[in-house]
Amino acid sequence: MPTRPTTRTRPATTSNGVGYHWNWGIFWEMSPEGTGTYLDMIVQGLRMTLITAALAWVIAFIVGSAIGVLRTLPGRMAPLAASAWIELFRNMPLLVQLFLWYFVFPEILPAAWGIWLKQLPAAAFLTAVIGIGFFMSARVAVQVASGIEALPQGQRAAATALGLTPAQTYRYVLLPMAYRIVLPPLTSELLNTVKNTSVALTIGLAELTARARAVQEFSFQVFEAFTAATLAYLVINLLATMAARWLEARVRVPGYGRA
Amino acid sequence: MSEPVIQIEHVTKSYGTGGPVLRDVSLTVAGGEVVVVCGPSGSGKSTLIKCVNALEPIQGGRIVVGGQDLGDRRVDLPRLRARVGMVFQHFELFPHMRVLDNLCLAQTKVLGRPRAEAETRAMALLDRVGLHAFAEKHPGQLSGGQQQRVAIARALAMDPMVMLFDEATSALDPEMVSEVLDVMVELARSGMTMMVVTHEMGFARKVAHRVVFMDQGQIAEDAPTQAFFEAPRSERAQQFLSKILTY
């Protein structure tokens, strides 16, 4: 009679085969960096992730809105320029873009500028903010443009007929409704911005994922380190989603979308 | 009749690379005059109305509104448009603004009126169209007929020298058509200069001074109202009238 194969549970081991020692207490131990506990390392990473994501989002939102508006302007030049921006920043992988900004961009500048740029104390941080900001701006632009295009053609005509300038038409008539329409997809682009900050560990940014990896390298507590990081990302996403829901309810237009 | 408010002279218009949509159109609307424009779908009525407000560029001829040539680069188009009221088939109220704010936006941003003055004017006009009680509502909370009356009030708030209507009642449920027509009739009787695209021949008979019949981008007939209904000269106008009046 054939023996029934035993179900193998994956043993909690590290690659060297030694049994894994769970130790949640690790976070209260001092790290060899000498600047605090392991928990402090995670918190520092979390803070860097939040600051980077927030500033990158500000850039993405402002630049993305401007490009999105350009894309919907009458005429040929503005939409063409907007499409070029969108295709350029959306189709190149983020990792490649960060490398280009960080390693290649200083080299193609006049030598003095390049050197000054490379010696900036926060070079990785600035690169991440701008690189992720521009990358996300292309995605925000697509959303904003689709929101504007979703509005009836007559809205622009009505605003123009009342004597509003194109700038006033966008400011008071088109954008307020367009943003409302694309609030849900914009929320997920915000969450993408948070997640994308982790790519910046490749240029040396001490953000959450990088710090979790450092915790693991010093302490060998890989599961604890990445569980902490995962929980932190989860909490950020939950808070951002809740904030978006609250905003959606706050700006809901009475009677709009009624059949 | 007094000074012409709208002078359309030999206007030619096409969209993009398509064929001409307006072909040598000439039409004058004098101050205080009510002109009804009718004609089959696709004959260029909406296009003509849009050109009068410079919402669409023209390729030939010229359009003079309130003494200002729309093709003149020195003309401040937003300022001029502010004095030309326009009412659309689908109302085009701004859905995120309360009715009151719909009426105040251009008054404050374009005319530079103080907010309080703009609100006083807005409330007076809402009163005139019978919607005083709806000032705080959003457009989505109003019926189609109510929305169109608000849209008329919004245009009137700019103290227009002329009002343009493009099928203002054709998107409405039948029971709401008359409440909008009543407002338009009252407006016509108050002496407002009006250019009205409509198929409501009852409205035309009641208040129009002239009826213009358009066909395939041309003005096929331009006659005093009574003459138009009693003895249309062009064959196409006769056919059109028999079609829309017999049912």
Ligand SMILES: Nc1ncnc2c1ncn2[C@@H]1O[C@H](COP(=O)(O)OP(=O)(O)O)[C@@H](O)[C@H]1O
């Ligand atoms: N934005 C546009 N682009 C291209 N063609 C248009 C546009 N608007 C109208 N047309 C065309 O111009 C012609 C006249 O249209 P329109 O002025 O809307 O007529 P009407 O209001 O009398 O029904 C039609 O053949 C229509 O297809």
Ligand SMILES: [Mg+2]
């Ligand atoms: Mg039409």
